[in-house]
Amino acid sequence: MISCRNLYKSFSDKTVLSGINFSIEDGEIFGLLGPSGAGKTTLINIITGQLPFDKGYVCVLDKNVKELTGEDSKKIGIMMDSFGVYERFSCADNLKIFADIYGVSHDRIIQTLEAVGLKDAAGKPASDLSKGMRARLQLARVFMHSPKIIFLDEPTSGLDPQTMKQIHHLILDKKKEGCTIFLTTHNMEEATALCDKVALLNEGVIVECGAPKEVVRKYNHQKKIKLHLVTGEDVELPHDEGSAERIFSLMIEKKVETIHSSEPDLETVFLELTGRKLEEA
Amino acid sequence: MDNVSVIIKKQIRDTFKNKTVLIQFVMFPAMTLIMENAIKMDGMPVNFFTKLFSVMYIGMAPLTSAAAIISEEKEKNTLRVLLMANVKPWEYLLGISVYVWTLCMLGAAVMATGLPASDIPFYMMTMGLGFIISILAGACVGIYAKNQMVSTSLVMPVMMVLSFAPMLAMFNDKIEKVARFFYTQQIRVVFNTMSFDGVGGKGLLIIAVNACLALGLFFVTFRKNRL
Numbered sequence: 001m002i003s004c005r006n007l008y009k010s011f012s013d014k015t016v017l018s019g020i021n022f023s024i025e026d027g028e029i030f031g032l033l034g035p036s037g038a039g040k041t042t043l044i045n046i047i048t049g050q051l052p053f054d055k056g057y058v059c060v061l062d063k064n065v066k067e068l069t070g071e072d073s074k075k076i077g078i079m080m081d082s083f084g085v086y087e088r089f090s091c092a093d094n095l096k097i098f099a100d101i102y103g104v105s106h107d108r109i110i111q112t113l114e115a116v117g118l119k120d121a122a123g124k125p126a127s128d129l130s131k132g133m134r135a136r137l138q139l140a141r142v143f144m145h146s147p148k149i150i151f152l153d154e155p156t157s158g159l160d161p162q163t164m165k166q167i168h169h170l171i172l173d174k175k176k177e178g179c180t181i182f183l184t185t186h187n188m189e190e191a192t193a194l195c196d197k198v199a200l201l202n203e204g205v206i207v208e209c210g211a212p213k214e215v216v217r218k219y220n221h222q223k224k225i226k227l228h229l230v231t232g233e234d235v236e237l238p239h240d241e242g243s244a245e246r247i248f249s250l251m252i253e254k255k256v257e258t259i260h261s262s263e264p265d266l267e268t269v270f271l272e273l274t275g276r277k278l279e280e281a
Numbered sequence: 282m283d284n285v286s287v288i289i290k291k292q293i294r295d296t297f298k299n300k301t302v303l304i305q306f307v308m309f310p311a312m313t314l315i316m317e318n319a320i321k322m323d324g325m326p327v328n329f330f331t332k333l334f335s336v337m338y339i340g341m342a343p344l345t346s347a348a349a350i351i352s353e354e355k356e357k358n359t360l361r362v363l364l365m366a367n368v369k370p371w372e373y374l375l376g377i378s379v380y381v382w383t384l385c386m387l388g389a390a391v392m393a394t395g396l397p398a399s400d401i402p403f404y405m406m407t408m409g410l411g412f413i414i415s416i417l418a419g420a421c422v423g424i425y426a427k428n429q430m431v432s433t434s435l436v437m438p439v440m441m442v443l444s445f446a447p448m449l450a451m452f453n454d455k456i457e458k459v460a461r462f463f464y465t466q467q468i469r470v471v472f473n474t475m476s477f478d479g480v481g482g483k484g485l486l487i488i489a490v491n492a493c494l495a496l497g498l499f500f501v502t503f504r505k506n507r508l
Binding site for chain 2: 048050070073074078080082083084085086087088089093097098100101102141
């Protein structure tokens with residue numbers, strides 16, 4: 001559905017993307033993770049045809065991105081962090097413009113607003129919406145024409161946890177409908193919760209790519225087990241036979257309150273690979 | 282529905298919400314009605330205020346509103362959303378131009394109410410022509426400016442020259458010598474006689490050159506800056 005081969009992009013003498021390779025299958029949620037300035041937005045701009053690239057091949061809807069037609073663009077929905085809404089227009093009027101452009105029936109407007117939880121705010125001017133509601137309005141605009149591919153650039157950036165959760169549900173609902181979703185984020189919890197595949201981008205280079213669990217497993221060098229004892233003491237044991245016997249005996253003595261394995265998360269993997277944190281500014 | 286009509290419909294919906302643009306369309310027609318009815322002085326030419334304000338209307342309303350609408354959409358990134366939704370730049374610009382031209386023509390129709398019926402078709406045609414040149418100039422500014430602030434600072438001097446030069450030219454010969462090279466001044470002369478005979482071939486040539494310059498500048502700005 002989407003693929004990039006050996007993609008390069010520079011701005012004057014600064015290389016922003018270097019040798020990018022990945023592919024996304026139909027119905028997958030692909031997460032591009034990286035700190036601010038890693039090149040996420042540049043990559044999404046290139047894939048959506050908003051920015052030319054220097055070298056390589058980009059394929060969207062199984063077509064060269066440079067050959068996408070107007071009809072193809074109707075199969076794509078894009079929500080960029082920087083995209084605006086018509087402040088003076090109500091939510092419904094905002095969607096009406098795009099319903100007319102995409103040739104979608106006006107009945108879909110209320111349906112879509114209902115799906116994103118904005119039905120009650122249909123008549124409210126966009127200028128009166130909170131940041132979370134505005135993000136949902138933007139999602140409604142993206143979802144309304146039922147695109148096959150959805151690009152979301154930092155869809156939950158700066159939102160409260162509850163709104164973030166609502167947006168995650170909406171994204172997962174779209175996946176169930178068969179949409180292919182490409183999202184950029186610097187939130188590793190979001191990526192783990194939503195994505196079938198992630199790519200870790202650092203300074204324009206993909207340093208790791210794969211299913212989140214596989215990536216995490218691959219870098220699980222420490223393999224430790226953490227025990228919290230009823231005495232309040234925390235015990236860290238290596239992942240071996242000797243520990244099994246110790247855990248067994250502690251359990252027999254009813255001294256164990258909780259047991260956790262200590263596999264790394266995507267944040268730790270990113271830190272190990274790049275020496276940088278995902279949330280770094 | 283084709284994208285040009287979508288843009289026009291969007292703008293119509295925005296007309297009464299966007300007070301800063303609305304005032305541009307309403308101010309001169311309202312002033313004309315008030316002044317024509319309120320001020321009557323001996324020796325004052327017939328339809329003096331209609332003719333004066335018509336020229337100022339041409340130099341102000343289409344220029345400022347076209348520039349303001351385009352630059353606002355650029356600043357708020359709604360234009361990018363439209364373009365990503367497969368609205369072509371020419372469809373957008375045509376939609377905005379048709380909208381601005383139509384509203385200006387409605388304003389002109391209000392201003393024309395005081396004119397003799399026989400002069401109205403010629404007056405409307407001339408106004409329509411003047412609006413087209415001003416819209417092209419306004420679109421240039423809108424395309425070039427990255428935000429509304431830049432747009433306003435660019436539009437102001439152009440608008441002052443185009444709308445006020447013809448008025449000041451009535452009182453000062455030196456200003457008239459400069460103002461005669463602007464289409465607004467030539468249109469003011471046309472309105473004096475309500476025929477192109479008043480300006481002659483030279484005046485018509487100046488209007489044509491102004492139109493060509495605006496069109497050329499529009500294409501150069503568009504090619505260089507895109508939307």
